[in-house]
Amino acid sequence: MTGSAAPAAATKDIKSVLDTKPLKFKIQTKGASYVAQIHTDRASYDRANNATRTSSSDSVNSSESK
Numbered sequence: 001m002t003g004s005a006a007p008a009a010a011t012k013d014i015k016s017v018l019d020t021k022p023l024k025f026k027i028q029t030k031g032a033s034y035v036a037q038i039h040t041d042r043a044s045y046d047r048a049n050n051a052t053r054t055s056s057s058d059s060v061n062s063s064e065s066k
Contacts, residue, residue: 015040041044 017023022037022044039045 019044 018038018040022039022051024035024037025056027034037045039048
């Protein structure tokens with residue numbers, strides 16, 4: 001195997017990887033911990049959230065919230 005040959009997984013570009021799943025990382029500080037996700041665009045963010053969302057008190061009918 002030559003030194004210039006890349007493995008099959010390394011030939012994917014970042015957009016195609018992020019289209020399938022978001023990049024998740026965790027930031028820890030002394031007093032808090034934060035989780036962040038990076039998506040390619042708003043549509044992929046919505047697909048990921050709608051696929052995992054089961055219920056939400058924020059999602060109510062506008063006629064019910066009067």
